[in-house]
Every structure is written in structure tokens, then in C-alpha cells.
Amino acid sequence: MGPNDKKSWRFKLHEIIYEADTPLGKLFDIVLLILILVSIVFIMLESVREIDAKYHRILYVGEWVITIFFSLEYIARIITVKKPRAYIFSFYGMVDLLSTIPLYLSFLFPGSSFLFSVRAVRLLRVFRILKITRYVGEAAKLRKALISSKIKIFVFIFGVLIIAVIAGALMYIIEGPEHGFTSIPLSVYWCIVTLTTVGFGDIAPSTPFGQLLATVIMILGYGIIAVPTGIVSAEYSKSMDKPDAMGKNYVHVNTQACPNCGAQRHRDDSKFCHKCGNELNPESHIET
Numbered sequence: 220m221g222p223n224d225k226k227s228w229r230f231k232l233h234e235i236i237y238e239a240d241t242p243l244g245k246l247f248d249i250v251l252l253i254l255i256l257v258s259i260v261f262i263m264l265e266s267v268r269e270i271d272a273k274y275h276r277i278l279y280v281g282e283w284v285i286t287i288f289f290s291l292e293y294i295a296r297i298i299t300v301k302k303p304r305a306y307i308f309s310f311y312g313m314v315d316l317l318s319t320i321p322l323y324l325s326f327l328f329p330g331s332s333f334l335f336s337v338r339a340v341r342l343l344r345v346f347r348i349l350k351i352t353r354y355v356g357e358a359a360k361l362r363k364a365l366i367s368s369k370i371k372i373f374v375f376i377f378g379v380l381i382i383a384v385i386a387g388a389l390m391y392i393i394e395g396p397e398h399g400f401t402s403i404p405l406s407v408y409w410c411i412v413t414l415t416t417v418g419f420g421d422i423a424p425s426t427p428f429g430q431l432l433a434t435v436i437m438i439l440g441y442g443i444i445a446v447p448t449g450i451v452s453a454e455y456s457k458s459m460d461k462p463d464a465m466g467k468n469y470v471h472v473n474t475q476a477c478p479n480c481g482a483q484r485h486r487d488d489s490k491f492c493h494k495c496g497n498e499l500n501p502e503s504h505i506e507t
Contacts, residue, residue, distance in 0.1 A: 229298070230478070232295060232299050233299040233300070233478050251292070251350070255347045255348065255351055257281070257285065258282065258285045259347060261281055262345055264278060289318060296315070300479070300481055301478055302479060302480060305480055305481055306481055311350070314346050314347075314350055318346040318349075318350065361455065364454040364455040365454075367454045367457075368450045368453075368454040371450050372451075375450070379443060383407050383410045383411050383414060384403075384407055386407075386436055387406035387407030388403050388407075389432060390406045390409065390410065391403045391406040393428050393432065398429070405422070409422045413437060413440060414439065415444070477492035477499060478499075479492065480492060480494055480495040
């Protein structure tokens, strides 16, 4: 096998794993999504004692098959990029690692003395659910909207905390320990529960003034819930209308992933990575 053949092999494997615009890439993503969902179902079923006692071996074997597949996927992702460290220490790289190693750790450290710790480590497999976000195109837009509105949301949450502290202190003064409001922190807890319209009912005001204050907080809670949604929605709409460098509002992007840095969402006519400048399809110039 010559050097060009080797490069072509890595390039084709990179296209299958990192891209979804090819038939094999789409098939790979569909298989991966199904295995992620099946794995999450297995984890949930393992937590049901009756089901685990009856089908433990089937769940155990199935989990090993899925883990081996994810291990091969993790290794393939490393060997098909020019900078493995960039992938290993990226968000998805850490998610892939955390969702793969727990079963190996539980196998290496068996025994009753390690039962609790092994169980906690194996629960890290639920991180596989985060792998799905890699295949949800709108997730990137939502993430950008959340990042753009983080300052506004922080100021809003800070304002809500101030309201909760003030209202909690007032409720402590009005109701007092004899009606269950034994401290200001407990009263603030009640206020937050009421503001968020959760209403556990473990503490309730008994005096007329306390009930009046509770009514005001309940009504205020409905308005508070809508504010963060409006902030994020405004930023999301703004990002959708933002023109690109060519002055166009809508640019079709594909799943082309840079083999050098792993950056995604390139334009269909892009020849170079928008992040590192590396050529996206160097193998297209090599005759095999």
C-alpha cells in the first residue's frame, strides 16, 4: 500500500465518520444514533431491579457490544484527524471518552467493596445522550443565541434572586416561625418555589397579609417565566437575519468537517476551512 493509498483510506474514513452528506456518512450517523438511544434504554432498564434481575445477561452483553462499537468509533475519530489532541480535548471528544470508559472501569475494578463507586462510574454512560447534539443542526444556532443572551439572562436571574430575598424576608416577618417560616433562608426557598410556580406545598402562609404577598408572588411568577424565553427568542431571530460576508441572509452549509481542526458547517463552495485555513478536500487532487 503506497502513501497515497493510505491517505485516501484515512480521507474516506474521515468522510464517513465526520460528514453526513454522503450515503455512507448518513448510514453511519443513523446507526450511531440508534445505538445511542438503545444504550440509554439499556441504562434505564438496568436501574429497574426486577428487569435487571431477569434480563441482566442480555443487557450486559448488549452494553458490551455497544461499548466496543463506541470504542472503535472513538479510535477512528482520533486517527482520521491531523491534530488528535484538538479532538480529544474538545467538548465532543470528552463526551465520547466519558461515555466509553465506564464499562471498562467497572470490569477492571470488580468486587463488592467497589460496588457503589462502580455504579456511579457506569452511570456516566448517560453522557452518550449528549452525542446526539452533534447531529442536531439547529443546536448550533440555539447555542449561539444562548451565548449572545447570557449577560441579559444573568442580569435577569440576579434580579429574580433579589426579589426572592426581599419577598422571603418579608414573609419571615409577616408569618414568623409559628407558621412554619422558621428562618429567612427557608422563607427565600418558599419564595423561589412559588415564583417558579412549582408549589410543593410543604410551607404555606396562614395570615391574610402573608396570603396577599403570596398572591402577588404567584402572579409575578407567570411573568418571570416568559422573560428568558423572549430574550433567547429575540437573539435567535437576530442570528437568523444576520447577513454573511457576501451580504446574503441565508447560506447553505454542509456537514463538511475539516480534517485538520475538525471545524464544521462550511459553505458548499468552500475549498478551505473557515477556522484554520486548511484545504478541505486535499485527496480530491490525488489520483488513486
